[in-house]
Amino acid sequence: MTSKLTVKTLALLLAALMVMASLAAVAAEEFAPGPKLGDKRVRQALLYALDRENFILAQYGSTDIAKVGLAPLSPTSWAFPDESDLNAYAYDLDKAAALLDEAGWTLGEDGYRYNADGLKLSVKWLVYEDSPWPVTLSSMAYDSWKQIGVDLVIDRMDFNTVAAMSMDPEPGEKDFDIYTMGFSLGADPDPSGGLFDYEAFTAGGFNASGYYNERSQELIKAGKTTFGTEERAAIYKEWAALMNDEVPTSIVAYRSEIWGVNDRVSGLDLGTYAEWPDVIRDVTLEGDQILKLGETSFDGKFNPIYADKVYDQWINYCVFEAPIIVNDEGEYVASSIADYELSNENKTYTFTLKEGVKFSDGEPLTTEDFYFTYTMIAHPEYTGPRLSSVMNIEGYDEYAAGTADTISGIQVVDEYTISFTFKDASPANIVEFAYGIVPKHIYDDGTMEGFLSHNMSPVGSGPLVLTDYAPNQFIMLEANESYWDPDNAVKIDGVYITIVPDESKIAALELGELDVAMPAANIDNLRAIEAIDGVHVVSYLGNGYTYMCFNTLH
Amino acid sequence: MRTYLIRRVIQIIPVFLGILLILFFLMEHAPGGPVSTMMDPKLTAEQKAILSERLDPKLPIHQKFFNWIIAAFQGNLGYSIKHRRPVTELLGDFIGPTFILSFTSLILSMLIGIPIGVLSATQQRSLADNASTVFSLVGISMPTFFFGLLLLKFFAVDLRLFPLYGMRDNLLARNATWLARQLDVAWHTVLPAVVLGLASTASFMRYTRSSMLEVIRQDYIRTARAKGLKERVTIYRHAFRNAIIPIITLLGFWIPSLLSGAVMTETIFAYPGLGKISVDAVNTRDYPVILGVNAMLSLLTLVGALVADVLYAIADPRIKYE
Numbered sequence: 001m002t003s004k005l006t007v008k009t010l011a012l013l014l015a016a017l018m019v020m021a022s023l024a025a026v027a028a029e030e031f032a033p034g035p036k037l038g039d040k041r042v043r044q045a046l047l048y049a050l051d052r053e054n055f056i057l058a059q060y061g062s063t064d065i066a067k068v069g070l071a072p073l074s075p076t077s078w079a080f081p082d083e084s085d086l087n088a089y090a091y092d093l094d095k096a097a098a099l100l101d102e103a104g105w106t107l108g109e110d111g112y113r114y115n116a117d118g119l120k121l122s123v124k125w126l127v128y129e130d131s132p133w134p135v136t137l138s139s140m141a142y143d144s145w146k147q148i149g150v151d152l153v154i155d156r157m158d159f160n161t162v163a164a165m166s167m168d169p170e171p172g173e174k175d176f177d178i179y180t181m182g183f184s185l186g187a188d189p190d191p192s193g194g195l196f197d198y199e200a201f202t203a204g205g206f207n208a209s210g211y212y213n214e215r216s217q218e219l220i221k222a223g224k225t226t227f228g229t230e231e232r233a234a235i236y237k238e239w240a241a242l243m244n245d246e247v248p249t250s251i252v253a254y255r256s257e258i259w260g261v262n263d264r265v266s267g268l269d270l271g272t273y274a275e276w277p278d279v280i281r282d283v284t285l286e287g288d289q290i291l292k293l294g295e296t297s298f299d300g301k302f303n304p305i306y307a308d309k310v311y312d313q314w315i316n317y318c319v320f321e322a323p324i325i326v327n328d329e330g331e332y333v334a335s336s337i338a339d340y341e342l343s344n345e346n347k348t349y350t351f352t353l354k355e356g357v358k359f360s361d362g363e364p365l366t367t368e369d370f371y372f373t374y375t376m377i378a379h380p381e382y383t384g385p386r387l388s389s390v391m392n393i394e395g396y397d398e399y400a401a402g403t404a405d406t407i408s409g410i411q412v413v414d415e416y417t418i419s420f421t422f423k424d425a426s427p428a429n430i431v432e433f434a435y436g437i438v439p440k441h442i443y444d445d446g447t448m449e450g451f452l453s454h455n456m457s458p459v460g461s462g463p464l465v466l467t468d469y470a471p472n473q474f475i476m477l478e479a480n481e482s483y484w485d486p487d488n489a490v491k492i493d494g495v496y497i498t499i500v501p502d503e504s505k506i507a508a509l510e511l512g513e514l515d516v517a518m519p520a521a522n523i524d525n526l527r528a529i530e531a532i533d534g535v536h537v538v539s540y541l542g543n544g545y546t547y548m549c550f551n552t553l554h
Numbered sequence: 555m556r557t558y559l560i561r562r563v564i565q566i567i568p569v570f571l572g573i574l575l576i577l578f579f580l581m582e583h584a585p586g587g588p589v590s591t592m593m594d595p596k597l598t599a600e601q602k603a604i605l606s607e608r609l610d611p612k613l614p615i616h617q618k619f620f621n622w623i624i625a626a627f628q629g630n631l632g633y634s635i636k637h638r639r640p641v642t643e644l645l646g647d648f649i650g651p652t653f654i655l656s657f658t659s660l661i662l663s664m665l666i667g668i669p670i671g672v673l674s675a676t677q678q679r680s681l682a683d684n685a686s687t688v689f690s691l692v693g694i695s696m697p698t699f700f701f702g703l704l705l706l707k708f709f710a711v712d713l714r715l716f717p718l719y720g721m722r723d724n725l726l727a728r729n730a731t732w733l734a735r736q737l738d739v740a741w742h743t744v745l746p747a748v749v750l751g752l753a754s755t756a757s758f759m760r761y762t763r764s765s766m767l768e769v770i771r772q773d774y775i776r777t778a779r780a781k782g783l784k785e786r787v788t789i790y791r792h793a794f795r796n797a798i799i800p801i802i803t804l805l806g807f808w809i810p811s812l813l814s815g816a817v818m819t820e821t822i823f824a825y826p827g828l829g830k831i832s833v834d835a836v837n838t839r840d841y842p843v844i845l846g847v848n849a850m851l852s853l854l855t856l857v858g859a860l861v862a863d864v865l866y867a868i869a870d871p872r873i874k875y876e
Contacts, residue, residue: 130837157585160839164586193598204589204599300637308592383608383638388596431596452638471647472826474724496725499824503703504718507711513718 034554035115036123037177041103043247043550046123047089049096049148050141056253058140059133061523065258067541069251071240072185072196074543076272077330078229079189079236086244097148105149113149122151123177123554126166130159133546134180137252166208166549171201174208177554180252184310185543187273187330189236190428192220195249195549210553211248224426227346229331232427249549255521257542260506260529262515265291267491270538273330276317277463281490285515289493294500294508294517300471302458304436305377306384318477318495320436320460323351323370332430336485337365337461340433346425347394349433353416358484359439359461367418372440374410374420381448389432394421436460463490474498509535555867558875562863566856571623573852574845578619581841588635588839609635610841622845631849632842636835641846644831649813651721652827655820656812658743659751667755668801671762676789678767686759693756702749702822709745716745719824746823750816754808761804765797772796798869806862810854814847 037043052068060066070086073079105113105121113121125141127134135156142152155176157165166179183195193200198217200207219239226232243249261268267282283291301307304316323338334340340351357365376382378390378399390396395408409421422429442459443451458466463483468476478494500508505517506525510532519525521542529537589606597605613621625632631641674683710718717723722739730738769775770793778788815829828847835843866873 158837160586160590160837163590168586168590193596200598202599204602300639303638306638308594381608383605383635385592385594385597387601387604388598391601455638468724470724470826471644472824472830473720473722476724498720498724499826500719501822501824503822504706504824507706508718511711511714511718 033552035117035119036121037550037554038552039103040246041099042105042121043250043552044089045096045099045103045148046141046145046150046550047247047250048092048099049144049150050089050137051091051144052089052252053091055137055140059136060255060521062526064256065521065523065526065539066253066255069253069545069547071244072191072194072249072251072547073189073236073240074185074272074330074541074545075254076541076543077185077187077189079233079240081237081240085237085241089250091144093144093148100148100150107149111146111149112151120151121149122153124153124155124175126162126176126179127154127156128159128162128181129156131182133182137180137548167206168204170203171210171553174210174551174553176208177551178548179208180546180548182544182546185545186431187326187543188332188428188431189232190220190223190426191239192224192428195547196220196243209248209549209551211246211550213242213246213248216242216246224428225424227342227425227427247550248552249547252546252548255542255544255546256539257518257544258521258526258529259516259518259538260509260514260532260535261538262509262512263534263536265515268516268538271328271540272543273326273328275326276314277490278325280318280492280495281463281488284491291492291495292513292515293495293497294505294514295497296502297472297499298475300469301384301455302466302469303384303452303455304438304460305373305382305386305389306452306455308385315466315475315477315497316436316458316460317462318464319458319462319466320438321357321365321462322434322436323353324430324433326434332434336488337437344421346427347423348419348421349430350413350417350419351433353418355416356484357461358482359442360459360465360480360482361439361442362482363439363441365437365439365461366415367412368415369437369440370418371410371412372444373435373437375407376438376443376448376451378407379448386432386435389435392422392424392429392432394423436462463488464495467494472499506532555875559864562860566853566860569856570853574623574849575619577845577848577852578615578622581844582615584839586839588841591838626849631846634835634840634843636838636840636843641842644843645828645846645850648815648826648828648831651825652813652815652820652829654721654739655743655746655750655825655827656814656816659747660754660808660812662747663751663755663758666751667758668762671759672766672789672794674759675763675766675770683763686763690756690759693752693759696752698749698753698816698818699822701752702746702819705745705749706822717742721825743825746819746825749822750819757804758801761800762797765800766793769793769797795869799866802862802865802869805865806858807855809858809861810851813854814851 033039053063056063056066056068068088070083070088071081100113104115108114125138127138129135138154142154145152162179162181166174166176169175191197194206196216197207197220198212201210216239219235223232223235223239226235259270264286265283267284269279269282280291285291295311298311299309301309301312302315302319304320304322307313307316321335321337323335323340324332325335327333336354337357338351338353340349342349351370353365353367353370359365374390377386378396390407393407393409395404398404399407411419413419439459443454456469461484463480464477465480466475467478475497476494477497479490479492483489500514500517502520505514505519506528508514509517509529526537529535587606588609589602592602592605629642633639634641634644637644670686674686677683706718709716721742722735726734726738775788775793778792813828815827815832817829817833819825820827820829832843832847835847867875
């Protein structure tokens with residue numbers, strides 16, 4: 001009996017292995033790496049021949065402000081590997097030349113390299129001019145790559161065109177060798193759907209490199225299905241080290257944020273993962289009780305399910321409250337308005353809202369509002385960036401197709417209990433609840449237009465209330481006098497945010513017109529703030545990074 | 555004159571439609587789209603495609619064109635993709651500040667540019683003339699960005715005479731009297747208006763000067779002088795009136811820019827005008843805003859040219875329209 005079972009198990013295992021092997025073979029067949037950037041040694045050679053430390057000095061003025069990028073995770077993340085395990089590709093032209101020789105690219109008489117088929121090692125880089133760094137980096141690369149025999153063709157355009165040329169075309173039609181772009185890392189390390197995920201190598205997908213690696217895909221999948229921070233950290237550490245070695249896309253630099261803060265402000269809690277209003281919750285001020293903040297621009301979408309600009313989201317975090325927040329370690333945890341439980345093989349999140357949570361107009365926050373917020377995302381006219389929050393929920397497809405009246409995966413149990421069931425279990429699903437809840441009794445008039453009409457005069461349950469707003473001029477946030485949780489209310493009267501051009505932020509700090517401002521991160525600005533009496537610098541590694549993507553099919 | 559006016563107004567319609575058609579064609583063929591810059595890896599290609607269809611439905615260009623025109627006649631310019639607000643509402647927010655800024659700078663540059671132009675023509679090759687030539691060369695070639703920051707450094711930071719940024723003191727605006735609020739706006743507008751007006755002051759100066767030089771050499775000016783008319787009357791009543799034609803042309807072209815906004819000036823002084831909004835709209839491919847702004851500006855350009863034509867006839871009776 002036992003032997004029979006073992007044989008059966010073995011047979012099954014063998015069959016499963018064969019299926020997996022054939023699947024891998026199919027995937028590998030699809031991935032036909034190009035002779036140039038498809039070869040890992042060529043990608044590594046290009047990185048060795050790019051003096052990124054010098055680039056940082058040229059662009060930011062100091063290696064204190066930006067650091068050479070190592071792996072596609074934030075160095076402050078719990079999933080970041082030991083730095084000594086990672087290759088920084090320190091500038092080394094000899095090593096770069098040796099790697100190219102090894103890869104079969106030999107120097108021709110004209111000083112450029114050719115392979116055995118007579119193909120010239122010439123690469124096209126899409127450079128946008130909307131911000132200065134890609135221009136600086138590509139010009140530096142032009143000079144140093146020429147020394148190792150690589151011909152760089154720089155194609156200049158605007159940001160939108162780079163995005164359209166790299167990501168939008170069908171996989172076989174992506175016409176570039178390299179493109180560069182800036183991005184910000186979320187608090188969760190899950191890279192699925194992003195730059196390194198082969199499943200995102202589609203028309204419009206984020207992975208434009210076309211790179212396929214079986215182990216990488218396994219790890220991405222494992223990270224998505226494993227629960228527990230420690231277990232996930234081990235997976236992502238291995239994955240980050242693998243990407244550091246394979247470099248289908250290289251992280252060029254991590255950048256710090258620099259704030260100038262007036263000495264009359266104390267208790268400002270800025271940090272990589274600090275969410276407003278936690279940043280200002282404990283702020284106390286000497287003198288005038290309004291904190292004056294300078295910012296460059298807002299889109300004016302003060303609506304948690306529509307905002308796609310970081311600064312709009314700041315306002316949303318102050319005005320609205322979400323069931324899930326990010327803590328200082330970058331982990332997603334329950335907020336003060338709710339608790340949650342995971343059940344049904346980790347697919348179902350059941351939230352219990354705290355009783356007594358009130359919107360600023362005095363009405364209680366209940367599951368009706370929670371449910372309403374998610375039905376607005378599922379609305380056929382919804383055009384915000386949060387679609388993924390409902391698309392992975394059970395029953396969404398039927399609802400979208402019109403065969404069901406409600407989304408079966410969202411169940412309102414009672415006034416304070418609601419459950420969400422996802423199609424697949426994943427620790428990354430929790431991210432979908434990190435957005436504020438809007439009050440149904442104010443926002444719901446049955447139409448999307450009516451819903452959007454509150455974008456500039458939001459009402460939520462947060463510790464601050466937006467009392468006045470003039471586009472491209474200012475935003476006035478005042479303390480919510482009737483905040484439901486008086487112990488965690490803000491201690492100041494309000495926050496007055498003015499639109500201040502980057503060039504004037506430091507002057508305004510000096511004149512005392514602003515208490516807090518974040519100018520562009522570079523050494524000149526840092527020194528200028530340090531030189532002001534009564535103003536100090538707060539600096540930390542931000543979650544913004546710049547990357548350089550190689551088209552591995554070329 | 556009346557038949558001419560009616561004919562000209564009717565002519566505007568096909569020209570305007572032609573401009574719109576070109577705009578539609580250009581936008582159809584511009585690389586990228588509003589969804590290209592939505593940077594969220596949580597957004598899969600499939601979701602992007604859904605959003606793209608909702609934001610910018612794939613219709614044949616002629617259908618898009620007619621839909622837009624019909625809606626525009628009903629006062630509906632569509633919904634901004636970036637701001638999720640009706641375009642008319644968005645334009646309404648920014649047109650006021652843009653007009654205040656551009657109008658102030660236009661008046662400023664005419665008040666300074668035209669008299670100095672006349673002066674330097676009548677006193678050709680004098681010290682004043684040479685100084686004005688140098689000034690206008692500097693004025694035309696000085697980059698707005700640099701001049702703006704220079705003024706800010708000197709007048710706002712060092713002397714603290716003018717504010718650093720913005721169009722009004724928003725905290726003051728909440729409880730001050732009406733007059734105090736208007737004065738506050740005026741005070742905030744001085745520096746940006748000077749920066750914006752510098753280049754146009756210089757061109758008003760040059761146009762006036764060269765046109766005046768041509769006119770004062772004419773026989774009828776000599777006749778006027780021979781009659782014993784005062785020099786001031788000769789210059790201002792007889793010569794200037796005839797020299798004004800090129801200035802009217804310049805003015806006609808200035809009308810659309812009263813509302814087009816000035817990106818650089820607005821950015822440096824954080825003046826909440828249309829310029830920055832329209833440039834952002836191009837960068838994010840916010841088609842309804844691009845269309846709304848450009849349609850408005852091309853209509854104004856056409857009207858500006860018409861106004862200039864009418865003014866020619868008023869300024870110079872020799873010009874007659876049939």
